[in-house]
Amino acid sequence: MSTIRERERARRAAQLLGLLVVVLALVALAALGYLGYRVVASFAAGGAAEIEVPSVTGMKIEEAEKTLNELNLGLRVTESAYSQDVPAGRIIKQRPSAGFKVREGRVVRVIQSLGTPSLRVPDVVGKGFTQAQRAIAKAGLAVGFVRKVYTREFPRGQVVTQDPEPGKVFTNPVKVDLTVADSSSSDIVVMPDLRGKQLYAAEHKLFRANLTLAGVDYVSGLGKPGAVIEQSPLPGEQVPLTGEVRLRVQVGSEVGSALARSFQVRFRLPVTLPAGKLAIEIQDALGKQVIYEDQVKPGELVEQVVSVEGKAKVRVLFNGRLMREDTI
Template sequence: MVRLFQFVILVTGLSLVALASAIVTMRFAIHGAEIMIPSFKGLTSEEALEKAASLGVAMTIDQRFYSAEVPAGRILTQSPAPGSVVRREWHIRAAESLGPQLRPVPNLVGLPQRAATMELRRLGLEPGSIARLPLNGVSPETVIAQDPSGGAAGVAEPTVNVVVAVAAPPSTISFAMPDFVGQPYATAAATISRAGLKLASIEPAMTVTSLADPAKPPGTVTNQSPAAGYRVDAETQIELTVAR
């Protein structure tokens, strides 16, 4: 019985030792797969890429900014920041310095969008986003605004966004339908004509139906369509019923 008890204790002890050994081995494996990110700032792009590869991490240089402190072609910023602990094969993103801004942003307002793009590329700048705004009185695809503005200096990045004009859709002016019931037909017709010329630039079409009504003087409007208060425009067919 004593021997059996000793055997159980021995097996239990060996199991605990094996478990502890596995935990330690796992910790070494995990920590062995982790690295501390160094600073890449100031390195050339080639040096930074080589250093990242030697550490077992990937690097992408996907942004470029002006900097008066870091020479052109060298790393300006990075993410994750220096000192961060990451696993091997982690992906580092970096920004490259373009050096100081050497010339102000050109004025593109008034240029066709294509010509503006060519001008930016000629100066070593990058065309950014293009927004379109319906606007009459300006040739379509003409630059009407930009960011940064023309002549700007000290900007952070070489990207210039523009707004270009596009043809505005024809607008329809509408107004509330007056109440013509009880008015003489001549008065109603004159009002419709004046309103059409003033608000819609063309005279609304009008259909007149004569109806015998002893309670209304001849030539008086007894009904109308659309009814008073409805929104109408130059395309609306206005129908008047007139007593005879």
């Protein structure tokens, strides 16, 4: 009898134990579920709602920061750059872009404008060529055409003139042309062929060849106006450096027969001469008059429109010395 009772007790104990295990398992599952819920809720609460990034491009930094802070977003200037279109202190570019959705607390990175670049031409006259190259590169510019001039008045390799002039400011990189002294070159040059070229092109070619335009004779005809039709010395002749050249230039027949005519005179002071006073005078049917007078520097180009009546002469004088005479 006692054996039967003991078996019953053992069976009930086993049932209770099984029930307890099931209850504990359910409690464990419930706890895990609750923990998972809390983790998900925690992530959801931490991430907050997504926010659409506003456009701050073109804004001042202070304005942009205020706009972003109102949406619980941050701002960081990661770079500064020059811009032709965006004023200094304003934003050129942003990342993330406007319209992109992010969570609260996200930092928007921006590039701030330094404004329009200010590139100032350095003064390299009197410097050695290598030193001049470094100064030009440091200013954000580049060396352009380098012309050598035969002269014993300046040390070999020294910069005699530059174009553009020192102190001029540009918003884009430009090339600086240099004239460099060279005392070891030959003092003879072969006369270039200028026939058929426009006068301004012929003048430029003579300047590069270290030759001097001493005068221009304007003649009327049916050829191409402004073109060189004759030259002296002739092409191919050997001419001493800084030697004088005269040109005959074609003008239209209607210009040649007109009573009043206008011409443009261009004169560049040789780099081997010091600074001084340059004057341009005309002598025509109305008499003689000075139409230009000013101080010029070596290598400086002077351009002047002259109007004359009837036959005329246009003279360029430097410190009272006749440098060029044109016949019209």
